[in-house]
Amino acid sequence: MASVSIIIPVLNRAQYLPRLFRSIACVDYEDLEVVLVDNGSTDGSLSLCRSFAEDAPMVVRVLEEARPGACQARNHGLAQCQTEWVYFFDSDDELSAIFLQEVMPRATGDYDLIAFPTRLEQEGRLRTRAFVKSSSVSAQILSATLNTQGMLFRTDFLRAIGGWDARLAVWQDWELGVRALLAGPRMLWLDRRAYHTIHIHPDSITGPSMASRREERNLTLDVVAGQLNTAAAHRALYLRRCILNGMLEREGTRPLLLGRSIGWCIRLYGTLLQHYTALGGRGAWRLANIVC
Secondary structure (H helix, E strand, O other), rough: OOEEEEEEEEEOOOOOOOHHHHHHHOOOOOOOEEEOOOOOOOOOOHHHHHHHHOOOOOOOEEEEEOOOOOOHHHHHHHHOOOOOEEEOOOOEEEEEHHHHHHHHHHOOOOEEEOOOOOOEEEOEEEOOOOOOOOOHHHHHHHHHOOOHHHHHEEEHHHOOOOOOOOOOOOHHHHHHHHHHHOOOOEEOOOOOOOOOEEEEEOOOOOOOOOOOHHHHHHHHHHHOOOOOHHHHHHHHHHHHHHHHHHHHHHOOOOOOOOOOOHHHHHHHHHHHHHHHHHOOOOOOHHHHHOOO
8 A cells, every 4th residue: 555654743732742642553554654743842742752753653753843833844744755645633633543544545646635524522522524525616715624634645746736835824724725626636535434533622723712813814814815716716715704704703803804806795695694603603604605
């Protein structure tokens, strides 16, 4: 079967690393390397990574990246890997023991990108993350189906599209998913099983609220806006901004500027979605997808 690298950026995650390492140790896949990239930890995370590398049942490399940011760490790991496929994971989550055994037999030269669902855990409750089986850029903009732990890349393809955007501090995987689809990858969608356990907690990289990293989210939205080349995609992005504004309004924070000129019908629909979200409505992205 094809070779694969799992690249994991690490920054001050000492309290979560033992859980991650226990899950990795349960993985049985012959042609695997795990690449841990410490991003300037000060809490003992680097020492824990080195200890795990010594005792792990697979090849584990520990790298260091001085430039701040998860994307810098991921790109450093990407530059070092020599495997056919590359997969990115987060240091506060749990890797599925059966993931590689089930997915890697499908990882052939026929594909550039393989997508699959993941599970979210919050306050003891598990649910499958929204998964829209579509290569539409508009669908990715609204659903964020392609996320860090939900996409497996052929290494050459990921390098060809530029890897991770190091300018971005939040929603980097959402942007990468949009950019990947714009490149027209040969895709395989696997939807029979949700893999991994993605833990949602106040210390998550995206912050405890929408307002906490408002400007960084706006930068990511602007970067994606500059990549889009269809009216449908721009409509989807406009509606995503409206939904975010509803979340910000609910948190008592001023909204973002909506930017690109959009027809009055979509503006009206966006206003309704914003109010719906501000009042606590859920699943607004599904409603937005109806018109995109």
